Amino acid sequence: MIQQANKVFESMEVKDVVSWNAMVTGYSQAGRFEEALGLFEKMREEKIELDVVTWSAVIAGYAQKGHGYEALGVFRQMQLCGSKPNVVTLVSVLSGCASIAALLQGKETHCYAIKCVLNYDWNDPGEDLMVINGLIDMYAKCKSTNVARLMFDSVAPSDRNVVTWTVMIGGYAQHGEENDALKLFSEMLQEGNSMKPNAFTICCALMACAHLAALRFGKQIHAYILRNRYESVMLFMENCLIDMYSKSGDIHAARVVFDNMQHRNSVSWTSLLTAYGMHGYGEEAIKVLDYMRVAGFVPDGITFLVLLYVCSHSGMVDQGIRFFESMHTEYSVTPELDHYACMVDLLGRAGRFGQALEFVHSMPMEPTAIVWIALLSGCRIHGNVELGEYAAAQLQELGSENDGSYTLLSNIYANARRWRDVARVRSLMKYSGVKKRAGCSWVQGKKGTATFYVGDRSHPQFEQIYKLLADLIQRIKAIGYVPETNCALHDVDDEEKGDLLFEHSEKLALAYGILVSTPGVPIHITKNLRVCTDCHNAFTYISMIIDNEIILRDSSRFHHFKSGSCSCRGYW
Template sequence: AISFLRRIVPCRYYVYYWNKIIRRCLFSGEQRKALLVFDEMRRLGWVPDEYTYPFVFKACGDLSLLTTGVSVHALALVFGYAASNVFVGNAAIAMYGRCGEYSRAHQLFDEMLMLGVFDTVSWNSIISVYVQIGECKRAFQMFQEMVSYRDADLQADAVSLVNILPACASLRSKRSGKEIHGFAMRRGLVEDMFVGNAIVDMYSKCGFLNEAQHVFDRMEVKDVVSWNALVTGYAQFGRFDDALGFFRSMKENNIALNVVTWSAVISSYAQRGLGNEALDVFRDMIASGSRPNSVTLISVLSGCAAVGALAQGKETHCCAFKQFLNLIGNDPGDEMMVINGLIDMYAKCKNFRVARAVFDSIQTKHRSVVTWTVMIGGYAQHGDSSDALMLLSEMVSDKRRLMPNGFTISCALVACARLGALRLGKEIHGYALRRRYGEAMQFISNCLIDMYTKSGDVDGARAVFDGMKPKNVVSWTSMMTGYGLHGRADEVLQLFNLMTAAGLPVDGVTFVVVLYACSHSGMVDRGLDYFNNMEKDFGVVPEVEHYACMADLLGRAGRLDDAVDLIRDMPMEPNAVVWVALLSGCRLHGNVELAEHAARKLLELNFENDGLYTLLSNIYARARRWKDVARIRASMKHSGIRKRPGCSWVQGKKGTAAFYAGDRSHPMSKQIYDRLEELMRDIRIMGYVPETEFALHDVDEEEKGDLLAEHSEKLALAYGILTTAQGVPIRITKNLRVCGDCHTAMGYISRIVEHQVIVRDASRFHHFKDGECSCKGYW
């Protein structure tokens, strides 16, 4: 056809054929070819007409070629079109909107309005522009101006409603949406399938799912978009069973599933932590020939992370690379979201080498705050918290000058909490106060409470709690948890009473905190009372975690027979946590026979880790059953299970120092051991006798005493005394449960040094002062 047109003299009559060729290119998705045809037409001397420009403007808009679009608009002006021609003007408005030149779009619309050259499409185009840029209130104002305009020829149509309803959804404005819905009903437009879909989508995104369902049920004609609007709405607002039910109905009704449907269902499973189910649906999607988009891939990666499915995560990475990443024409924003999802997945699967490699592969200038936050959060929650804080320091350095958002700050506070890094936590607290994070401050404050309590400063946590306005349930629970960790059960119960008096809802998590506090403070009767009445008084049905707390409470109190009866009468199968609680009680009270029973139950549950073997080995060692100790160690070696070495770290003037048992690698090692020897000599004079049952080796008593003196927590304390100013608390963190002998020794040492000694172990805090410990023996 083009060859034919090249051979004839340009004339107005044959312009129709050029327009037809350009339109065909557009309909087949060949926008660039459409522009090349237009260039050829102009080069051969043909003059475009009013029907040519709309097609060319659409091609420019689809490709976001603003410069080309401006040139074509100038050409249209030269030939007397654009503002003076409603078809050309409407197309130019739409083009400028798609290219992001919203001010030019509005300027052109105003010119057409002044010239009286406009129609419904003109208004629809400018309203669509405002919706695109997120100016939804302005879009709604324009729609109201349009419907109130006194012109019989200007009537809002189905396209008008399809344009404005997403604005109502973005504003979460049910009132505005209902007004549009009523308008559609009065104009008889609600029967239009596209309008019906838009109404269902609006109600779904506003969270009014029953209304959405009602409109959907009344629609006579539906397509996959109609079904997707409800499926995604149910998934977005946590009604996952309804979402999956609709998905099954779509299959039963032979509705063609598209990428939106698959993505919504995969997201439903992933958000519930059902990663394997999410992966199964993803496989079905690939088998059906549907191609995933960024939302699909992010949901699949979330599912992989939920169940630690690293192998499947790697497969998804390959799929992302082949089908999405680095492909011409993809939205860079979508690509970055997928990359962030990959970093998050690898971090949650604890493959930090690859997570960091993906992070480092992004050019520094292209790393968004979200990308930094995902990497920092991965280190903070699943890896080395020190790396998280180093990365935060790099992020806010003068070289980067990126401002962390509320989530970044929260991740950094989690890292400080894990390390017990109180000093740095306080610095981050000050930074957050200076930056004023607005609505995010409630979430940040909850993290501050957690950081202060886990860093040993429960009073600092209470100061944050008291200064919060408003507080949510998480705030109350975090503060109660903090008091529980520090053995201050009276404050836990006091806060619980204040919380219920304020009318705040209590849930299963709240009662876990209350029962934990009672268990670790010896309040057996109070704990039993709360457990027995939680359903009757608060409507909270005891779950397996509550039974675990009660097994721990009874076991610590020496009521092992009652703990066994409780476990036997549980309405559900006891899990590993319940049997570990019983096993811990057996260790405290030396019941070897019951400990072996609990251990067998744990092995039946495939609960094999170093903690189980170590606990059982300790029980045998305290009973001096050395052959059984050797048998446990041989079993660990055969199974490839290695005992985690005990490590203690302490903050001093010269930074944080970490120690292992018998560690002599520190530069101050000689001074540390000399000071420790002095301390041990002084407390022996005071009456301290090494508790050699905690030296889990079959050697003589004197050698056991020497081994105990070199435990990591004692070395950390000696270093703390050497490097901490008089009167300043010494804060020690241990990765395992503190040794019983070290606990006794620290009580003595706290009587002869001018420091409060605060030790955080794997389960709680111990505050030593003047020979007393805050745990009062319940630990």
Template structure:
């Protein structure tokens, strides 16, 4: 890309092909911010967009959860294209973008408007429902796909199992797993087994999950050990968590997320010496913990927050609002889950640390800058904190907003004192 940029910058005359090639290159190389910047320059220069560039910029919107920009591109598509066979890949990207930006119902509208669908269309729609915890709708799409004459493949089943896992549909998910080989002659891969193990472990059936690991026809992959490790965090199984981490270290597949999970498990058990040992292991391995970061969209633009962030101009108002909110929800029964403050300090200090979590700061900013009744959309680079999740459930009872949180795993929609995840996250 560096060489491409140099050539692009020295061109005396740039046509739509050269502009589109650059936006596509940035998107496909993962530099979505640069793709956005160049795309905006294209719009200022009135450069026509081709279908491939539209698809790539939609990918960037999906990655950055930039729904406002995504809606503008959607409007452009409606004005300049139809959902026919020549641009169905654009419609597929619209389905993916809306789903990943928290608007799965609009994704379904796009899906229903398509006169021609391919296997990616069906899979994208199932995946969208899955990440929003709407497993029953994902199953509905799966059934309609077969009625339309499409034969499910291994990817279809992978997405379906994911949807079942994130919706608490344990028995149905296991039935689909068995159906792969029984009804369709498909051999389950390690990824399919990882979904089943996650399905079982997430629901607390750790014994059956472990038995599935032992009975696998292939060696367990890193994804499987991470699934077990994550479930151990929820169900406080220290022994199995230690074994899973040892396997990841043995495979040289451990990362900051794995160490953070085991550190969280030790902290919950108040094993502070083990927490310190894990941090030393990370230091010795050269692995640095990614800082939690949350960003939120409002009518004033997008704002990003790190834990304990006080650099934003509205920080005094943000912390004052959080203090009022926490006091109010405590009177409603909220009890801070101090085991998510991963430091050996007293409870008062832990409460202060919990207030500083990035997703809480993002929520307070959203409440200060978003019009009443409008949804607040928050994206976090890591898994949402358990205490923040609990606090958001209470806060959703007293604010006039739906709170939509996209973390590294799935979506959480908080409204009227409940979350769409139903506890399966």
């Protein structure tokens, strides 16, 4: 089509700016932005007087590709040329700012909008609303959700449209304010039938559920989708549903969604593979890979990344190595930094440190922090002090120590009972000003989510929780649990106020989960960091004396505790 249009265009004797514009946007919309830019350049060479449509089209093209800096550059040129931006231009400029989190330029655009573009016509808020929506999105994506919310609130509820709601909900969902996202989504549904969420809105809400492992809420949204006729826009939402179910611990439901899809894309397949990977179902994932090939999807770099992740978390080391080799031999996919990091993770997790180091040294690019952190965490699992120190030194050299790497090193020393070194790491951490993130666990109860920090006594039922926990600890001690207090595996993750091993956030969450559990129904717990070794051990014992399966998601993977064993089989 565009080819034919181009022929006609070239045969035209007189080309006005409108026909040039049509061609620029034609190429841009056909996904051939490079050629659109070529025409744009040609327009300038031939001294065609560019109008607001030309400029807006190019800015939009950059913004849609996520190239915010280029979009802003063109916007600047536009202003220098004296062309006057309008609502359409600003919407694209704001989208460009949002894509690169350019708060300063976003604010400048905000000022410009106030001075030159917004009408403040109360009888016709429609034009302004486009810009306001763009501003809300921009502020949210620049991590200024409070400012975004002020703008959202400043729009009269009856003037808001579905995008106004979506950008605010999505802004919360993407910046760790998932509870606010879900609160706002509920509010939106209460607005009556006038404000129906669309596929975009629902994806944002499902994303928030996935982060929180809010299975109950996610199921309600699923039901809402089925009740409300979204047949024509299912693909995105179904992909989100797969992710939501698997991150909420219900891998079966994730599979059912996948199986019932009318159409699937590569995201659908990758989501399912990731789901099996997180839960440690390596064999299942390999089967999915075969189906995927049969369905005509060719594995790409991302597929292989996920496959390596799957192998790493299922202890399928040799299979992982084979995948890595077949990547370029059979599929001509070049391994990139992330693939190497994943291989180091795989080998380190399995304790094959010689091979892991060989891998690091064979990398065609400089190893970055993620590679050393992968190695360091392998050393943590297997108590390899020497190599751990080496990896930590590399991290220090790169100047990219974070709270996680300090914690890993400290735990390696603690495991080796080298308390002086533990103390040294801690003071180093204080000295360098690295703040550790607070460990935090939450559990889904019937009346919503209960969140716990270490030593947390803020829950109304804290006395019952602590009593139950003490009782559980007594009972599992009787069947062989040995707390790691004597040798005090001081988990820097959680330890701040002294020796609070028995008051770790995940233990409190579990006690509360048991308190409110229904017999036979799994208890779902989520932790923002990795589960602590002693807690993992305690959970394993506790699963022997309660009827419920314990499904724990930590920052690394899922652990299913049942009858005295954990599904991770040590690969965490």
